Amino acid sequence: MGRPRDAGREAEILGVAYEVLVERGYEGITFEEVARRAKASKPTLYRRWKSKRDLVVAALQAGPASTEEPGVVDTGSLRGDLLALARRLRATMHATDGYSAVALLQAGFEDRELGDAIEHSMGPTGGRLPAAVIDAAVRRGELPEGADPFPYEEVTGSVLLLRRLNDLDTGDAYLEALVDAVLLPALRASATAAEQPLPAGVFSNRAAPVAAAPDSEGNSPA
Known part of the structure; x- marks a missing residue:
């Protein structure tokens, strides 16, 4: 059996992960940087969170994305x-x-x-x-x-x-x-509202980014 998890230490690491997310964005957060700042080893992080996505979700759950009212919304109206x-x-x-x-x-x-x-x-x-x-x-x-x-x-x-x-x-x-x-x-x-389907709203998680326009010489962006 492995060592039991230290809840306080885990909360500290998740706090660091959230700080890095805010500073660098999702693309900029790495296990290496979180481990360095939290003075933890990368294997320690990987034992607890298998991917960057798992780490970020856990950090948000522990921080500002947490809610005291989880679950289905159904007020009756x-x-x-x-x-x-x-x-x-x-x-x-x-x-x-x-x-x-x-x-x-x-x-x-x-x-x-x-x-x-x-x-x-x-x-x-x-x-x-x-x-x-x-x-x-x-x-x-x-x-x-x-x-x-x-x-x-x-x-x-x-x-x-x-x-x-x-x-x-x-x-x-x-x-x-x-x-x-x-x-x-x-x-x-x-x-x-329209004969054609409405576009996806910006917060829908389905909105597609617009492709960058070609430059003045007609070249598509890399």
Whole structure:
């Protein structure tokens, strides 16, 4: 049998991993750097976390992405579900400074499987609108068949992040206004908004980056 894990030491390492993530982004975090800063060996880290993705998810679970309300969102109404999701996302963004929130968002963009892992391991984070929420709203008659998550996933995280970066109010009165004046009408309209499928929202984890344009001589970027 191996040595029992030291919970305090593990928390220390995860704290270092989160610091490196914020400083260098997801692409810049390495086992070597985390081990060096935490004064631990790489084998120690690999025994606990098999991949960088596992390490980052654990660091987020232990830090700002943690939630006291994990699991399915089901308040009994679409309005209540949207408010619950927006509050979860607000809590995550306000658990750290705005630029750290950008780093966490960027990590999900750079590794879609990381975004999925965070969502699945901690329950809905509030960045996405779960299909179960839409399905329940359709059954209750609050949304038409074919309603699309695009309005929620394009708007909610974007405005909360922008307000976080500019120290603007995101209290419950603001969230209620956002839900009532923007999200609910937009979600109801999304079923008939266009003949073509709506694009993936920026927080959906499905939005595809635009390819860089060729240079002045017509050469594609490397």
